[in-house]
Amino acid sequence: MSKIxxxxxxxxxxxxxxxxxxxxxxxxxxxxxxxxxxxxxREAGAEELVVVVGHQAEQVREWLNDETGLxxxxxxxxxxxxxAVACGLPALSxxxxxxxxxxxxxxxxxxxxxxxxxxxxxxSKAAVTVLTxxxxxxxxxxxxxxxxxxxxxxxxxxxxxxxxxxxxxxxxSGIYCxxxxxxxxxIGSLGSDNAQxxxxxxxxxxxxxxxxxxxxxxxxxxxxxxxGVNDRLQLADAAKILRRRINDRLMQDGVTLIDxxxxxxxxxxxxxxxxxxxxxxxxxxxxxxxxxxxxxxxxQVCDCTxxxxxxxxxxxxxxxxxxxxxxxxxxxxxxxxxTVLHDQVKIGNFVETKKAVLGKGSKASHLTYLGDAELGQExxxxxxxxxxxxxxxxxxxxVIGDNVFVGSDVQLVAxxxxxxxxxxxxxxxxxxDVPPDSLAIARTPQVNKEGWCLQKK
Numbered sequence: 001m002s003k004i005x006x007x008x009x010x011x012x013x014x015x016x017x018x019x020x021x022x023x024x025x026x027x028x029x030x031x032x033x034x035x036x037x038x039x040x041x042r043e044a045g046a047e048e049l050v051v052v053v054g055h056q057a058e059q060v061r062e063w064l065n066d067e068t069g070l071x072x073x074x075x076x077x078x079x080x081x082x083x084a085v086a087c088g089l090p091a092l093s094x095x096x097x098x099x100x101x102x103x104x105x106x107x108x109x110x111x112x113x114x115x116x117x118x119x120x121x122x123x124s125k126a127a128v129t130v131l132t133x134x135x136x137x138x139x140x141x142x143x144x145x146x147x148x149x150x151x152x153x154x155x156x157x158x159x160x161x162x163x164x165x166x167x168x169x170x171x172x173s174g175i176y177c178x179x180x181x182x183x184x185x186x187i188g189s190l191g192s193d194n195a196q197x198x199x200x201x202x203x204x205x206x207x208x209x210x211x212x213x214x215x216x217x218x219x220x221x222x223x224x225x226x227x228g229v230n231d232r233l234q235l236a237d238a239a240k241i242l243r244r245r246i247n248d249r250l251m252q253d254g255v256t257l258i259d260x261x262x263x264x265x266x267x268x269x270x271x272x273x274x275x276x277x278x279x280x281x282x283x284x285x286x287x288x289x290x291x292x293x294x295x296x297x298x299x300q301v302c303d304c305t306x307x308x309x310x311x312x313x314x315x316x317x318x319x320x321x322x323x324x325x326x327x328x329x330x331x332x333x334x335x336x337x338x339t340v341l342h343d344q345v346k347i348g349n350f351v352e353t354k355k356a357v358l359g360k361g362s363k364a365s366h367l368t369y370l371g372d373a374e375l376g377q378e379x380x381x382x383x384x385x386x387x388x389x390x391x392x393x394x395x396x397x398x399v400i401g402d403n404v405f406v407g408s409d410v411q412l413v414a415x416x417x418x419x420x421x422x423x424x425x426x427x428x429x430x431x432x433d434v435p436p437d438s439l440a441i442a443r444t445p446q447v448n449k450e451g452w453c454l455q456k457k
Contacts, residue, residue, distance in 0.1 A: 010104030011054025030266025043111020080198025141171035
């Protein structure tokens with residue numbers, strides 16, 4: 001069997017998005033739109049991937065620079081789909097290759113559908129195989145014109161269609177399967193005598209029919225898969241469908257979602273079995289969540305790793321943090337990048353951490369800021385404690401040893417080290433290192449002036 005390559009057409013600006021950003025870079029369920037057809041092509045077995053870019057070409061390159069085996073082809077002028085394919089063909093290797101031609105704005109397309117398209121193409125031995133769908137409202141799509149025997153004869157664009165052709169419900173998805181040799185032999189013969197003055201890839205269908213090499217149409221089982229995204233309304237519709245697919249798969253794998261329609265999970269997020277997620281949660285990026293966790297309502301997690309049996313309480317926000325097993329966070333806590341919480345750590349309500357490492361069993365239960373800090377095991381941090389890590393120019397580190405008790409309303413002015421077993425009295429401002437097993441206390445002596453209030457009345 002010939003190898004499979006994929007051309008993804010992503011050169012158009014997408015003016016209906018009303019955006020300074022090119023359409024295919026708008027995110028859908030955590031991925032730029034163009035990454036979805038790329039992923040589908042890989043799933044279908046494509047070994048070569050070429051993205052044809054035009055508008056904002058450098059930005060597209062930058063977003064896709066981590067895609068292995070991917071090449072970029074430039075379409076400097078946008079002169080239609082046929083011209084786009086012609087620009088992409090030189091980036092493909094030699095003959096004997098089956099080429100999938102995909103659109104960069106079809107995020108709902110699946111690898112399974114493309115596998116079926118390739119299989120039908122090879123079985124029919126036709127020159128062209130096109131993915132189609134039957135729509136109740138086909139407005140805007142090219143129509144599939146068949147003869148009396150049901151054989152595909154040509155594809156006519158909406159603006160070029162007669163009233164009879166416009167009434168056809170079977171539409172062109174813009175997704176094709178062809179042999180590279182056929183493409184190279186005929187792509188140069190396309191003309192632009194049409195309403196758009198563009199080079200239509202659809203004209204290859206008529207060429208294949210005229211040469212008696214044939215065109216086969218494969219009707220998609222789910223018409224939603226061919227949906228192109230052209231504006232913000234369609235972007236939201238596509239995101240809703242993709243998130244439902246993500247949530248369905250997670251639930252089938254043993255994750256409990258109390259209300260899937262109000263749970264927003266990006267593609268690529270990994271969640272272990274027996275984890276329970278309440279409504280309003282947003283899980284993004286490269287987040288990995290272990291088994292048996294509980295995420296209460298309105299938790300936001302981005303690019304974090306959570307161990308087993310982690311409890312995130314309502315309203316907590318976590319970014320680029322690592323939590324080990326049996327950790328509890330929140331409610332209303334904020335874990336910023338660089339936070340590492342080891343087993344059995346407790347972070348309570350209205351606690352903020354940044355570049356803070358807390359050892360096993362340590363806790364900061366409420367109203368505390370820990371920044372640029374390293375805490376040992378079994379440290380207790382009292383309410384209102386602050387690590388004063390910034391002097392206006394540089395950041396400095398606070399180090400606290402094992403089994404330290406930090407009283408309420410303590411300020412630790414970094415750089416400072418507190419030895420293991422020490423106790424910091426409530427209300428203390430620590431400006432010097434504290435030796436192990438010591439009591440640190442720094443308060444202004446209390447003065448009581450008896451009767452002072454009566455004298456002021």
